[in-house]
Amino acid sequence: MAKTNFQYEKRQKELEKKKKAEEKARRKLEAKNNPKPADGEEGAEGEEPEADDADDATDAPAQPQ
Known part of the structure; x- marks a missing residue:
């Protein structure tokens, strides 16, 4: 029978x-x-950057004239 390798x-x-x-x-x-x-x-810091990003995207559409 084999010995158990404790190391x-x-x-x-x-x-x-x-x-x-x-x-x-x-x-x-x-x-x-x-x-x-x-x-x-939680609500103040966690959601604030997402709301800012969404506002920027809708306020200023990127269309050169």
């Missing part, structure tokens, strides 16, 4: 822990760089 299993666990730690650090960094608006401010 391989240990290495896999270490790699998984490292991967999770890197993912957590990445999410933390993204959250720090891109903070979510507060509950009351």
